[in-house]
Amino acid sequence: MTSGEIGKREAQKPATRTGARVDVAPTLPEAMTGRASPAKAAVGDKPVFAYIASLPQPQRGIAEAVDALAAKTLPGLRRSVKWGMSFYGVGDGWCFSCGGFAGHVKLMFVNGAALEPVPPVTPVGMGRSTRGVELKSMDDVDERQIAAWMKQVASVPGVGGKKR
Numbered sequence: 001m002t003s004g005e006i007g008k009r010e011a012q013k014p015a016t017r018t019g020a021r022v023d024v025a026p027t028l029p030e031a032m033t034g035r036a037s038p039a040k041a042a043v044g045d046k047p048v049f050a051y052i053a054s055l056p057q058p059q060r061g062i063a064e065a066v067d068a069l070a071a072k073t074l075p076g077l078r079r080s081v082k083w084g085m086s087f088y089g090v091g092d093g094w095c096f097s098c099g100g101f102a103g104h105v106k107l108m109f110v111n112g113a114a115l116e117p118v119p120p121v122t123p124v125g126m127g128r129s130t131r132g133v134e135l136k137s138m139d140d141v142d143e144r145q146i147a148a149w150m151k152q153v154a155s156v157p158g159v160g161g162k163k164r
Contacts, residue, residue: 042080047080051084052067062100062105066105066107067098069150074090074151077089082094084099085099090154095153096110096112096150106133107133107135108132110127110130111153112131115131115153116152120133133146
């Protein structure tokens with residue numbers, strides 16, 4: 001028997017169970033690991049709602065609160081899933097994104113460096129002027145401040161407002 005035949009034969013053998021129990025950590029959805037999420041890029045409310053529903057708690061509750069606040073704050077809100085996160089815009093641009101990660105939800109504003117006050121988090125790989133917040137619990141959701149940032153970023157031509 002050749003070594004290739006031996007390898008095939010071993011591969012065909014069923015795995016045997018031992019009496020020892022192996023503790024396996026629960027696996028997080030891809031969206032929560034910092035790697036690309038399996039959420040497919042798609043425009044519209046339905047894919048965003050599906051993405052949010054796929055998140056575990058407390059991230060789901062936080063993302064639902066951000067989504068509801070955006071709908072209440074911005075007339076003509078558009079939603080999309082891009083790069084495994086929900087994106088929000090008005091007019092002809094995308095203003096901010098919201099994505100679930102292990103331990104928090106990132107709410108990132110396009111051109112956030114121009115907002116008052118400037119959001120505290122500078123994300124890696126999302127653009128030089130993007131700024132945002134990391135929300136770890138519902139207590140971190142400051143609706144008044146987040147709504148103010150949403151209104152500010154939506155008023156910028158080319159980002160959220162009409163191009164002039």
